[in-house]
Amino acid sequence: MNSAESAALVLVCREKGWTAGPDGETSDLVLINTCSVRKTAEQRALGRIALYASLKKKSIKHGRRFALVVAGCMAQRMGETLKEKFPEVDYVMGTASRSVFPLILESVEKNTGNSKEAFPEIAPEVTPAFSFSSSHLEEGQFRSFVPIMHGCDNFCSYCIVPYVRGREISRDPNLIAEEIRLVGGRGVREITLLGQNVNTYRWNPTPHSPLPTPHLDFSDLLQLAATEAQDSGVKRLRFLSANPKDFSPETIRVMAENPVFCRHLHLPVQHGSNRILKAMNRGYTREHFLSLVNDIRRAMPKISLSSDILVGFPGETEEDLEETLALMEEVRFLYAYMYHFNPREGTAAFDLPNRVNEEVKRKRLARVIDLQKKHTAESLKNRIGEREIVLVEGISRKNADELITRTERDEMAVAPGPASLIGSFAELTLSGLRGNTFRAKELKPCPGN
Numbered sequence: 547m548n549s550a551e552s553a554a555l556v557l558v559c560r561e562k563g564w565t566a567g568p569d570g571e572t573s574d575l576v577l578i579n580t581c582s583v584r585k586t587a588e589q590r591a592l593g594r595i596a597l598y599a600s601l602k603k604k605s606i607k608h609g610r611r612f613a614l615v616v617a618g619c620m621a622q623r624m625g626e627t628l629k630e631k632f633p634e635v636d637y638v639m640g641t642a643s644r645s646v647f648p649l650i651l652e653s654v655e656k657n658t659g660n661s662k663e664a665f666p667e668i669a670p671e672v673t674p675a676f677s678f679s680s681s682h683l684e685e686g687q688f689r690s691f692v693p694i695m696h697g698c699d700n701f702c703s704y705c706i707v708p709y710v711r712g713r714e715i716s717r718d719p720n721l722i723a724e725e726i727r728l729v730g731g732r733g734v735r736e737i738t739l740l741g742q743n744v745n746t747y748r749w750n751p752t753p754h755s756p757l758p759t760p761h762l763d764f765s766d767l768l769q770l771a772a773t774e775a776q777d778s779g780v781k782r783l784r785f786l787s788a789n790p791k792d793f794s795p796e797t798i799r800v801m802a803e804n805p806v807f808c809r810h811l812h813l814p815v816q817h818g819s820n821r822i823l824k825a826m827n828r829g830y831t832r833e834h835f836l837s838l839v840n841d842i843r844r845a846m847p848k849i850s851l852s853s854d855i856l857v858g859f860p861g862e863t864e865e866d867l868e869e870t871l872a873l874m875e876e877v878r879f880l881y882a883y884m885y886h887f888n889p890r891e892g893t894a895a896f897d898l899p900n901r902v903n904e905e906v907k908r909k910r911l912a913r914v915i916d917l918q919k920k921h922t923a924e925s926l927k928n929r930i931g932e933r934e935i936v937l938v939e940g941i942s943r944k945n946a947d948e949l950i951t952r953t954e955r956d957e958m959a960v961a962p963g964p965a966s967l968i969g970s971f972a973e974l975t976l977s978g979l980r981g982n983t984f985r986a987k988e989l990k991p992c993p994g995n
Contacts, residue, residue, distance in 0.1 A: 547740050548618060550691035552579045554679035555617065555647060562651050570598050571605050574658050575613045575651070580620035582710045585888040588620050599634035613654040613665055615639060617647075619710040623892075636665045641696075641711055645677060678717045683729045688736070688969035689939075690729045694722055694767060695741035700789065702816075703827045703894035704859065704887060707742050716747050719762055723774045730778025735969065736808075736937055739771060739785040745792040765796035772804040781971065782937065782954060784808050790815065790838055791829040802845040808954040809846055810880075813839070814854035818873030819866035822859050827894070832873055839877055850880040850925075850955040857914055858886040858907030860898035867910050871917055878921045880955065881982075886911045922982060926957065929984070932976050934959070935992060938967045949989065959984035970995040 567573030576598050580591040605611055615637045622640030629635045637650050649668050657665050683690045697712045749762040775783050783806050801807045817823050820831045886907040889896045936951035948960040961974050974986035
């Protein structure tokens with residue numbers, strides 16, 4: 547979502563006549579779009595802000611300055627306290643205040659000549675509300691994100707997202723279809739539909755809706771997206787991120803019946819213990835999750851699954867951890883994002899008692915990582931010898947003579963081939979492995995690219 551919204555802000559800049567600068571010191575504007583989902587993401591953002599604040603001080607000494615703008619989730623959470631911490635920050639633009647961005651650009655254009663005085667204040671919106679951008683396409687890309695909803699109503703006890711993103715808002719399906727057609731017409735071959743909790747998408751048209759639209763749920767939207775994608779030349783659809791408690795049989799059916807949906811699904815389980823899942827306020831049990839996985843695999847036998855796993859939640863015992871490991875053994879995810887609990891101020895879990903010792907958390911996380919590495923290696927090894935259609939994404943960073951590609955199961959493969967294949971589909975045979983990346987001896991272009 548951060549990448550999609552960054553791309554949308556870049557498009558606004560281009561529409562206003564701005565171009566990318568080579569570095570911060572010689573630019574007129576430095577825009578830092580932040581994330582708050584993980585504490586480490588905020589720490590990286592604060593480090594980046596501190597760097598540019600220091601560069602701005604130096605540039606003022608040399609008779610010029612740039613505007614420093616902080617946007618995104620951390621800007622929403624910290625607000626004007628960011629300017630108290632870093633006086634060099636000129637504008638703080640939260641997720642609900644992006645409509646003021648054109649005004650910020652106009653202000654910077656008018657006031658770049660003065661190297662000492664602060665940029666003029668811009669009055670915040672009286673009732674800020676989130677609004678979707680018309681396009682989130684990065685120029686020249688053949689993969690694109692398309693947000694379909696924003697915010698989250700789940701309030702998982704460890705999660706900051708509802709507090710920085712707000713309550714759930716679903717995007718007008720006409721605008722989603724319009725963006726799919728737009729990016730498809732510009733050569734995009736793969737789209738990822740985005741939302742903090744995509745499968746709670748609900749569109750209930752009002753009398754003021756710009757176009758007549760029926761009531762739609764997530765499965766209805768997937769069917770609409772599949773039709774628009776196929777008509778627009780888009781060959782692959784994915785979506786992120788789905789909550790297991792809201793995954794309906796209709797969604798499984800639509801995915802299974804439409805081959806445009808990649809046979810890969812990110813399904814965050816977070817934990818394998820019912821006691822911890824309840825404390826996390828996840829809204830499902832391990833039994834529900836395992837039953838859902840069985841239903842998905844029954845409908846799409848070749849699908850790969852990935853997940854999020856959170857270790858060291860307050861009150862977690864060794865027995866709870868064993869239940870997580872047992873669930874991993876049963877499901878066998880292709881890969882997982884694994885992390886240990888960090889208390890986030892403002893969330894329900896921040897004040898929970900029985901916090902797990904830091905050393906214990908690290909040891910438990912290491913066990914989870916080791917098991918997932920084993921599952922990933924076994925899953926990839928079992929695929930050697932299979933024929934695959936891949937999307938060619940670019941030149942390999944490790945070998946300029948090879949191209950990096952992606953399977954619909956979200957696996958990476960490298961093979962020799964001409965750069966002219968980048969952005970198109972090709973066929974290869976998975977002949978070996980280098981780490982977690984498949985090797986192939988040749989790429990054969992697919993007809994009809």
